[in-house]
Amino acid sequence: MPRLAALMILAMLGLAGPAAAADVYKCTGADGKTYYTGTPCPAGAEEKRLDVPKAPPRAESQAPRKSLDERIAEATDPVVKAQLEIEKQRCELARTQLERYENAPYLIQRNDDGSERRLSDEEAAAEMQRLRQQIAERC
DSSP: OHHHHHHHHHHHHOOOOOOOEEEEEEEEEEOOOOOEESSSSOTTTTEEEEOOOOOOOTTTTSSOOOOOHHHHHHOSSHHHHHHHHHHHHHHHHHHHHHHHHSSSOOOOETTTTTEEEEEOHHHHHHHHHHHHHHHHHOO
């Protein structure tokens, strides 16, 4: 369960993926539970700042990118491994979402106030294209 909690916290940080550099803080609360956050730890928690390096830009001539499963298996740093696990979950979610969107007769957008509106065909196509691009870039 602690591993899942750490993954969820990293996901909530809005990490843009392995190419993004981010400040990550490892916090250990008074109860001994460890969690990760993108902001400094609250008062009373033991804090360790983790430097997450930015990946070098990928040249077009480089060998094809390894699969997420391969990169997860090779990762030795627990923070990097957690980021890759999150990326894998995001890929699976994007693929599932795209499949559902492609099979739906129309798409509904829920607003912050709880109201809903039907997306136009152009808006739905743009949302599906955004998912396709996300999958191509990250998965």
